[in-house]
Amino acid sequence: MDQIELLKRCQEGDELAWEVLVRREQGRVCSIAYGYVGDRDEALDLAQEIFVRLYHRLDTCRDTEKFHSWLLRISRNACLDHLRRRKARPPRQDIPADEMPALKSAVPTPEEDWIQSSRQRLVHQALRCLSEISREMILLKDIQGLPLEEIARLLDLPLGTIKSRSSRARVELARAIVDLGGGPGGPENPGSIGAEAAS
Amino acid sequence: MMQGGRNDRDRRRREEEFVQGVLGQTSGSACNRAANQLPGLADGELAALDRQLITAHLEHCGQCRALAVTLGWLEPLLPQMAEIDPGPAFTRRVLQKTSLAAPGMSAGPIIEPGGFGPAGWMDRLGRWWGERILRPIFPMQVAYVATVVLILLTSTPISPLRGTPGRVLETMRAGSGPLPVFGPVVGAAGESAGLWITQRVDATGGHIVRVVRGVTDQWNRRIERSAPARNRLNESIRDCAKQLRQGQLSDAGHFVPQIGHAAGESWRQWRGREASPQNESEANVNPRSMDRERSTP
The missing domain is CATH 1.10.1740.10 (RNA polymerase sigma factor, region 2, helix turn helix motif)
Structure with missing residues (x-):
C-alpha cells in the first residue's frame, strides 16, 4: 500500500x-x-x-x-x-563486564539474542564508544539514510558542518572497530585487509 | 631465492625508516590528513591527484589501510541496521497503548466517530502534563511563569492588584491594620480587588455581575464577621510579644493557648461558624488569672 x-x-x-x-x-x-x-x-x-x-x-x-x-x-x-x-x-552502579570475566556467561544476553549478526553487534558496540554527535551522525546518515540537507535542517546546523561531522564520524567508527579488534581484519575475517588493500 | 626476498624486505624497511625519519623532522605524520580524506576516497568524491596521493600513502601505512578497509566494510553493513525486528508482542503493546486494538487482538476503548482516537481535551491535557512533569527543567519553567504572572498581576494598568505590593509595604511600615502581617496584605489586596471588581460590575451588568457582586459581598461580610476574633488574636500576639521583649518567657508561654484559641475562632468566624460559648469563655480567660487559680490551694 x-x-x-x-x-x-x-x-x-x-x-x-x-x-x-x-x-x-x-x-x-x-x-x-x-x-x-x-x-x-x-x-x-x-x-x-x-x-x-x-x-x-x-x-x-x-x-x-x-x-x-x-x-x-x-x-x-x-x-x-x-x-x-x-x-x-542517579546513575546505576553497574560493573563493566570486561572487569568481571568470571561473570561472563555463555548464555547470550538479550542484546545478543536480538541482534543476530555478530558484525552488527560489533558495530553497535563500537557506536557506544563514539561521542554523542558522531553516534547521531552515523545513526541518521549512514544507518537511516537521511540526506545531509535533511540532517542539517533537523539539527539546525550548516550543511558544511554536517558534511565534515559525518566524515569524521565514519572515521571514528572505523577506528573504534579496529581498536575493538573486529572488522575485516578481526578474527572472523583474517587476512582480508591485505587482500582488499592489494585489490 | 629466499635470500633475495629477505634482502628486498630489508631494503623496504630501511627505506620506510628513512622516510619516517625525514617526515618526523619535517611535516610530521600524514596519517591525520589521510584519515580525513578516507571517507571521500570511499565515496569517490576525491580529485584525481588527491586520490593518487592517498593511495600512495595507503601502500605504506598499515594503520590507515586498516581504516580504509574497515570503512569499505562498513558501507554496505550500516544500511542493513536501519531496522530491528522487535517481535509480534511489540505491535500488540503499541496498539493497546494507542487504544486502537485490531480485530482479534485485545480490545481497547471505543473509538469515537469523526475524531482520531478516543482522546478528549482532558486526556490531551493529562498527557501534556505527564510529559512536562517528567522533565527536569519543568520546576524552573513553572517558577519563571509564576514570576511573570505575578509581575503582570501587580504591574499592568488593567490589573486589579496593581500597586498592591507598595500599599502593603506602606501599611506594614505604618504598623496599622487588624493583623500584624496578614491583615494588611489581605486588606490591601482585598480592597484593590474589590475596587476593580466593583468597577467592572458597574460597567458590565447582567448575571455575571450579580455573581461577582455576591462574591465580593460575601468577602466583605467575612472580613467584617471575623474582625473581633482577629482583633483578639492581634491583642494576644501583641501581649505575647511584649512579654517576650521583657524576657518573661514563662509569661509569654501562657499566651500561646490564647493565641491558638483566637486563631481558631478567627478561622471559624471567617468560614461562617459561630463561636461556641465554651470556646468563647476559654478564649477570654486571662492567663495570669489562670496562674492564680492554679497556685490557690
Whole structure:
C-alpha cells in the first residue's frame, strides 16, 4: 500500500491502517531508539512511547510525502527527552563486564539474542564508544539514510558542518572497530585487509 | 631465492625508516590528513591527484589501510541496521497503548466517530502534563511563569492588584491594620480587588455581575464577621510579644493557648461558624488569672 494513502487513512481514524503503519515502521523506530539508548528493554519502551507520541500527532503531519523525515524528527526528540530524563536520574552502579570475566556467561544476553549478526553487534558496540554527535551522525546518515540537507535542517546546523561531522564520524567508527579488534581484519575475517588493500 | 626476498624486505624497511625519519623532522605524520580524506576516497568524491596521493600513502601505512578497509566494510553493513525486528508482542503493546486494538487482538476503548482516537481535551491535557512533569527543567519553567504572572498581576494598568505590593509595604511600615502581617496584605489586596471588581460590575451588568457582586459581598461580610476574633488574636500576639521583649518567657508561654484559641475562632468566624460559648469563655480567660487559680490551694 502506498505510504501517502496509508498515512491519510490513519489520519482519518482507520485503525487497520494504523496497525499496518505500526508494523511497517516498528523496525525502524526500534533501531533508532536502540541506537540512541543502547539498551534493548529501554529501547523497546522508548519505541512504544514514540509510537504513542506519533499517534497523537498524526494530524500535524501536513506533508505526507516527507513522512519518514517527520517520523525521524519525532523519534529523535523522544530519544533526546528520554536521555535527558535518564541523565537527571542517579546513575546505576553497574560493573563493566570486561572487569568481571568470571561473570561472563555463555548464555547470550538479550542484546545478543536480538541482534543476530555478530558484525552488527560489533558495530553497535563500537557506536557506544563514539561521542554523542558522531553516534547521531552515523545513526541518521549512514544507518537511516537521511540526506545531509535533511540532517542539517533537523539539527539546525550548516550543511558544511554536517558534511565534515559525518566524515569524521565514519572515521571514528572505523577506528573504534579496529581498536575493538573486529572488522575485516578481526578474527572472523583474517587476512582480508591485505587482500582488499592489494585489490 | 629466499635470500633475495629477505634482502628486498630489508631494503623496504630501511627505506620506510628513512622516510619516517625525514617526515618526523619535517611535516610530521600524514596519517591525520589521510584519515580525513578516507571517507571521500570511499565515496569517490576525491580529485584525481588527491586520490593518487592517498593511495600512495595507503601502500605504506598499515594503520590507515586498516581504516580504509574497515570503512569499505562498513558501507554496505550500516544500511542493513536501519531496522530491528522487535517481535509480534511489540505491535500488540503499541496498539493497546494507542487504544486502537485490531480485530482479534485485545480490545481497547471505543473509538469515537469523526475524531482520531478516543482522546478528549482532558486526556490531551493529562498527557501534556505527564510529559512536562517528567522533565527536569519543568520546576524552573513553572517558577519563571509564576514570576511573570505575578509581575503582570501587580504591574499592568488593567490589573486589579496593581500597586498592591507598595500599599502593603506602606501599611506594614505604618504598623496599622487588624493583623500584624496578614491583615494588611489581605486588606490591601482585598480592597484593590474589590475596587476593580466593583468597577467592572458597574460597567458590565447582567448575571455575571450579580455573581461577582455576591462574591465580593460575601468577602466583605467575612472580613467584617471575623474582625473581633482577629482583633483578639492581634491583642494576644501583641501581649505575647511584649512579654517576650521583657524576657518573661514563662509569661509569654501562657499566651500561646490564647493565641491558638483566637486563631481558631478567627478561622471559624471567617468560614461562617459561630463561636461556641465554651470556646468563647476559654478564649477570654486571662492567663495570669489562670496562674492564680492554679497556685490557690
